[in-house]
Amino acid sequence: MKLHGWNIAHMGEEKRDEFGRSLAKAASRAADHEIIALLKSDWRASLAAAWLIAIDMRTGFRDIISNLLLQQEGSNQLKGYCFALTRFGSPADAEAISSYLDKSLRLQTRNHAETWALGGLLYLDAQLESSYADRFLATNAWPSWSSQEPDEYRLIQTLCNFANTYGSRSEQPGNNQDIRDRFDAWKPHHLPTPWLVVQGESERRRIDATLGAHLASISNDSLLEPLSIAKCRECHAVLFNTAPKHGDWIIMPPSSHANDKAEHSVISAIEELKTRLEHHSH
Secondary structure, three states: OOOOOOOOOOOOHHHHHHHHHHHHHHHHHOOHHHHHHHHOOOHHHHHHHHHHHHHOOOHHHHHHHHHHHHHOOOOHHHHHHHHHHHHHOOHHHHHHHHHHHHHHHHHOOOOOHHHHHHHHHHHHHHHHOOOOOHHHHOOOOOHHHHOOOOHHHHHHHHHHHHHHHHOOOOOOOOOHHHHHHHHHHOOOOOOOOOEEEOOOHHHHHHHHHHHHHHHHHHOOOOOOOOEEEEEEOOOOOEEEEOOOOOOOEEEEOOOOOOOHHHHHHHHHHHHHHHHHHHHHHO
């Protein structure tokens, strides 16, 4: 939630400094394949990936996020892609954002990410002494933007200043072709039967709250922050991670009324899952 809109600007100075340093450290440590996995996941993970890319100036991801921007899937992660391309700061990035706006106007698929894109172009024009935004402002699609400084432009300035303060000052390009090949080849690992990924945000929050209350009753460790990952559809056992502080994987055992058959199926599924994960790590 810290990566949404003005949330960073609304932090106190001490909190913002702590978060900026932590984010920069995470961005520098993140491997390319980890960022790819985030980009291939839901909008929250994709938004986080876009920020890691922007903060660490991973320009090797330029083509990937440009293509993801053109696909126009979702709105929140599109804002992250616009921010990352704006932070890269080259004419190629302005061209990518312009292509996105051209397609959006042509298809009339209006969303809030368009204002981030246009704000990014205004920011890039100021940096590059260019005029990429002019032809979009001339369309009257954003009539108020010609008479005042838009909020999104000021927001993009704020976010780029934050990134410049804490993030990398030089490009970390990586191997562009290798990154594209790994992105195209990436596939998620399927959980064994009878485990299912917890998809719904409301369900995940409910489970997390239950797990948190349970952990508090059995441990004084305040660092545990459960994040539910999957559940067993036969006996309601939950696989969760104590992210982000510990990184431990924990199985919340089946409820007391679960029958022996259900418990046996869960144990078998857990063993199969462990075997798959161990094989993958090698």
